[in-house]
Amino acid sequence: MSSPLTIAPREGRDQAMLEASRAVIGLFLRERTSDFSVKELAAHAGLSERTFYRYFPRKEDAIRPAVDASLARIVSDLRAAPRGKTLREALADALSRSLAEESSMNWENLLSVLNETESLRAVWLQILTDAEVALAHVAAEWLGISPDSQRARLAGAVLATAGRLALEQPFFAGRKRDPGEVLSECLALLGPALFEEPAGGHRTVRRSPPR
Incomplete structure (x- = not known):
């Protein structure tokens, strides 16, 4: 994969x-x-x-290059995150940092536009599918498992979905909240097992260096 x-x-x-x-x-x-x-x-x-x-x-x-670049930055930040953080903490920080650094990418308004037509929704769903694959690789690196394993694929899907809900939440709830906090709340509902490292706390797969 x-x-x-x-x-x-x-x-x-x-x-x-x-x-x-x-x-x-x-x-x-x-x-x-x-x-x-x-x-x-x-x-x-x-x-x-x-x-x-x-x-x-x-x-x-036409929306893909800019949105892909934003998501790629989040993946890069995850790979560069300090080892003292958990994967959930690193993802929340990466999402919040990306939104702060790219203030021109107003996701609240953009998501409304992306839901205007079936064609735009289809492109957005493909972007999310690609994000699942990328996040599965990141999760695998953190957990020391194969990116093709069921656990890594599930983790990638969960992380991508939680990120999407965190971006959508301010729009649908009618009030502003930090998406990083919302993402942490979503992941906390799952319990820790999916994102726990192997016994001993040592990752067996080296994380890729920042790109």
């Missing part, structure tokens, strides 16, 4: 796609809607329609 959502230096086409993606999301957030033509999105991103289509086969795909 290969792990997506890794941070790598961006240049050329990748950097241009990321910048265009951020511009599109910025427009969605400003107008609180995704109801734009490709021509309008391309013009806003400073691209020709032809180039826009080369980058994004469908206009809904």
Whole structure:
């Protein structure tokens, strides 16, 4: 099971796609809607329609580079977390830090836009599926188990779902709360067994260095 959502230096086409993606999301957030033509999105991103289509086969795909970059940063922060933290604590900290550093990515408003159409929801669900795989790898590194094991896959799914609920919670509850705190509450409901390290407290798989 290969792990997506890794941070790598961006240049050329990748950097241009990321910048265009951020511009599109910025427009969605400003107008609180995704109801734009490709021509309008391309013009806003400073691209020709032809180039826009080369980058994004469908206009809904334009959200992926920026959202993937945010999730990749969370995964990278998890891998760099101090060993004194638990996986649950590290994830809550990484989520809160990511949201604080990327204040322009207003998830409360973005999630509302992402639920506007079936096409956007489908892209968002694929992003969450990729996040499950990446978080399964991180959980495996923390726990010293195979990323293909049932436990790692379950941990990845739980962590991705808890993260999604933490992002959605301020929007649906009608009041602001720190998503990191909400995520911790969600994970606490599960009990500690899923995220406990093996007996002896030593990880048998080395965590990857920060990227």
